[in-house]
Structure formats: structure tokens, C-alpha cells
Amino acid sequence: MHLHKYEKVWLTFGMASLVIFLLVIGFAAFWKGTHPQSHLETIDQNNVEAHDSFKPENLGLTEVADGKYKVNMVASAFNYDFGVDKDEKPVKTIRVPQGSTVLFTITSKDVVHGFQVAGTNVNMMVEPGHISRYEAVMKNKGEFTIVCNEYCGIGHHQMFGKVEVY
């Protein structure tokens, strides 16, 4: 099979770029630990409270060390449960200081949901029977909308929350 000289140059250049590209994302994934969210832990979706992270008193924001936080959440159609505040009212906003490291842990009680802190890398599928987990450093100040970004039913667009980085 005949390849034109220019085509050889073109394909060599293309394939070399491809190899470099794959090496870069492979290096970032395996050595720098930037794999996408792929938590492997399962759970009984009919009884999520049995798991320590999803007991009602453990939901929402907890400071685990200086500048380190965790947020536990339960998704269900069409709501994120971030626990309750001092007045027993449902929490709707997560407030963390700038630069803090936050571990987001979430599962679903019913159908598939999404969880994205809009405009950031915190973006996970949330599936019944599985726990999704992603750690991020909140570098920028501001208000970030939490959106359910996987269709979960006719109230899908009413499922949201907020992260405030101060």
C-alpha cells in the first residue's frame, strides 16, 4: 500500500503528538493522582443510614483537621440532604474557608443523580448502591452552585445546593 511522502510526515507528526498527549495524561493520572472519581465502595441503597458516613448526625460539613473538611451527603429525587443546622433546619449552603481541602462523599437512595460544584472539577455521578467520593482544594473565593447534572426525573432542575468559599 502506497503512502504519499507528505502523508507519512503528517501521520508521523500526528501519532507522535498522540503519544506525548497520552503520556501526559497517564503521568498526571497515575503519578500525580488525578484520576477521575472512581470510588469502588458499595452500599445497600435501601439502608444508607447503616453506613457511618450517612448516619443523619454525620451528614453535612465536618472539620476533621486544620483546613481539612469532609462533607457527607445523601441524594434522592429531588434533594441533596446536607443534614440539619442548630435549629433543626435543613442545610442548603456549605461554607468553607478559602484554601481548605474538602472531601465530598455522596450516595443515592433511589435513582442515578449527578453532583457538580459548578465551575470546578468536583463532578461525580451518584448511583444507587455505590459511594462516590472526591477530594478537592477550594482555591477560589465565591459562591458555587451545586447542580444535579444527571437527569433524575421531572423535578431534576429543582435539585441544587450551594458552596460558599470565604
Added chain:
Amino acid sequence: MDGTENNLRLFPKKDARLYMSFMYVTFVSLLVGGLMGLLQTFVRSGKFTLPFNINYYTILTVHGVILGLVLTTFFIIGFQFALMGKTVGISDKQRNVGWISFWMMLVGTVMAAVTILVGQANVLYTFYAPLAAHPAFYIGLALVIVGSWISAFTNFRQLYVWKKAHKGEKSPLLAFMVIINMLMWVIASLGVAVSVVIQFIPWSLGFTETINVLVSRTLFWYFGHPLVYFWLLPAYMAWYAIIPKIIGGKLFSDSLARLAFILLLLFSIPVGFHHQLTEPGIDPTWKFIQVVLTMMVVVPSLMTAFSIFATFEITGRKKGFSSLFGWFKKLPWGDVRFFAPFVGMVAFIPGGIGGIINASHQMNALVHNTIWVTGHFHLTVATTVILTYFGIAYWLVPHLTGRRLTKQLNKLGIIQTIIWTVGMTIMSTAMHIQGLLGGPRRSAYSEYAGGTQVDTWIGYQLAQAIGGTILFIGILLMTYIFIKLTFFAPRGVEEFPIAAEDEDAQVTPKILENWYLWIGITIALIAFAYTIPMIDIIKHSPPGSIPFKWPIGRM
């Protein structure tokens, strides 16, 4: 075989009727699905609510199913039947089986469409479990898939019969390409068929209590990515083997075209995890392996880009344009059969770049399930692919109806292409930017918890409504052109433009037509990419999920 003479010979009426039936469904789908798209952009602008209590997600499901699954599949099968009929012929028996396929797909489509329209299947075209639609929706889908298989096996049979009559000859290029596309389709749709028949139908009927959600999603995306190549390959067929004829040239290279199609077959299926990158329950190493396999598509894509532009230049230079870019100016810009697909090719440059970003393991996290993705596939399928399909329809429809693409209709086609380009540039760009800012896809209008971030999204949603309106005008114009070409254009012979090989072209290596070899490698790659992760997923399954009807508004 004298190519030119064959190009001008019309099909027997009986054959043309079969091929045209697929075109009718295509253009009815375009109008219905396009209207749904228009309404969606209106709703998301926040200035409009749907009348008669119609749910946003009902029209979203109609839009996705009718355009993504119905329009594409019907056009592709009709076009491919015409290509096979032109290059290798069709027997009476094969034509009859073709009709069975058509009716089966149509019955399935109507079943699914009615179920959606009465609000019993607000599950979107991906129908992710455990949202549970009415069983009629899944049965309808199964009929469409099985009907398409009947077409595929008819095409296989057509080539087989031709090969037996032409011992030692290589198969015609376009017939070869059709077979590759149908092989890919059958192997890929097995995944979704297994999921629909074994998981969804018994579960929605209540024969089984629960469904394994992650398995169903994995089977869906095993099918979901080759699905997009199934849309694209007919466009590639036109770019490789039809456009050269329209611009007055010859095939660039028969063997390279075949090699590109083989590579697309090999690397189309073992890649579905790149749609599941942010999902729990799948090992990230296997995700990465499938990302690498996904990126292999760069090779046949670069080959395609090279050969298309090489054809343009060689043809131009043969006509005597010797300056560096003189040949480019002299391309037939006024011929819509060239112009519409050309705009499609240009759109594939940003479309392809966006695709690389989406499949890039980490970068995907910023855009996954944002409206960026919607913007991406409105460039690839709704511009590159559809404009090439339109470019094909401008000559295929009159060839089938025994009419001619008049100067006036050609001009309308050019205007249609420009309207489409303007509308899509506005809509898709707005979607890409809004997605980067975190705006979600597949969502009705919502102000969420308010704030500056949400305010910026709404401006882009207004822009999408403007782009969507322009696109809908383009759809109306295209429907008008289709009706003209079908019923009213003057009678005559429109060419079926198949490019011939150069007289001194090199011999195509026999290995390119060794089906056992290529199907074997395809299956081996699939087995490599899926066996271990699939066993893992099944072994570490959580309890199954019961059907959820109330979230989609079912009682």
C-alpha cells in the same frame, strides 16, 4: 464496470420505493425532532412555558429519540441500501426482506414515540435505570434494533452474492464501507439489545424485581460510542467516495480509505468507559485503558483529513490551477452537493477537538454532563453529520424520484447551509461557554439557589434560543426542499455521483478484505477492554434497584 454510465442509470421503481421510504421517515423526524429542539431552547430561555401542561422532559425525550436514534438510523439504512443497490445490486428476495426491516423499525418507532408522547417514558434517550418507563417504550426500541439487524444481514447477503458472482475481484469500495458500518452496528447494538431484552423488558413488566444499574449503564455505553461512529461513517463514505466525483476528481486511494474504515471499526467499541469517567464502581486503570483506545481514532481521522484535502488539491491542479492555494478558490462553492458537506468537514475540526477534551480522563471532570457536551455533539452530529446527510439528500432524493436538483433548489440549499451555519455557531458556542461555566445539560429552566453564577448562565440560554430559532428556520427550509425534490421538481436524471479510481491506481492489498481477521481483532479488543472490568462490576454489585416510576411522573 463503466462508472459514469452506472451513475446515471436510475433504479428500478421497486427498489427506489424502498430507499425512498427510509427518506420519508428521515425528513418527518427532522421536522418533529427539530420542533422539539426549538421548544426546549425557548423553555430554557426562561421567557416561555410549554402549553397544555406538556413536560419539558417529554419533549427532551422526543428530541433525543427522534433525532438521535430514528432520523439517523432511517437515513443511514436507506442511504446504505441505495449504495448497495448501486454497487452490488439487490434481488427481489433481498428487497422484500428490506421491507420487513423497514416496517419493523417503523412499528417500533411509533410504539416508542406514542409511549413518550403520552408521558409514560420521560426517561430521555439514554433511559438510565432505575427510572422506569412503560414496557412499550423498551419493546419499541427492541423492535427498532432488531429491524436494523435485518437490514444489516441483508447487506451482508448482498455483498456475499456479488462476491460469488465476481470471484477474485475486490468488493466495490462503497459496498465495503457499508459492510464495515453494519458490522460495527451489529456488534455494538448487541450490548444495548442484551440490556433491553434481558434487563429492562422483564423488569418493567414486573417479571424480575430488580435491575443492576451499573451493568445496564455499561452495556448502554458499550453501544453508545459506536452509535456515534455509526452516524459518522456514512458521512465519511460521502467524503471519500462521493465528494471527489462531485468536484470532478477521482478517488484519492482505495486502500487508504478501506484501512481508515477498518481502524474505525477496531477502535469504535472498546471505548465506552470514556462516557463513564466520573462514575463510581469502575476501576480508574480500566477507564484509562479505554481512554487510550478511544484516542486511537485520531489515526484514521488524520488519514481522512489528509486524503480529503489531497483530493481537493489534486483535482484543482489537474484543472490547471498551479498557484499554492489557487485550487482552493476554484472548488465548486456554488454546488450545494459539495458546499453543505464541506461546511460539515470544517465543523468537524472544533467538534473533534471538543471530543478529545471530553474523553481526556481528567479534563472531562470540568465538562462532564454540562451543556458543553450538548454543544459538542451539536457540532459533530448536528452539523458535520447532518449537513453531509443533507448534501447526500440533494442528489439522492431526486435520483430516487426521477427528478432533478434545479438551479433554484440548489440555491435554496446553499442558503439553507448558511442559515444552519449561523444558527449552530450561535447555539453551539453559547452551549460550550455555558458548560465551561458549569451550566448543566438536560435540565428545564431553573434559577437554582440564585447568585451571579446562575445569572451568567441565563444569558447564554437566551443566545441558545436565538440560535435554535435560526436553526428551526433552516429545518423548515430543508423540509420545503425535500418536498420539492420528492414531488414537484422537473423530471429528469440526477446523477448518483460515485467517484472512480485512477487508471494507474495501485492494487488494493487483499488483506484489507479479510473479514475473519478484522472481525477477530475487533472481538479480541473488546474482550481485552471489557472482560476484567465487567467481571469486577458484576462481582462487586450492590443490591439491585426496583423500578422508579414516580420521579418521571408515572402513577
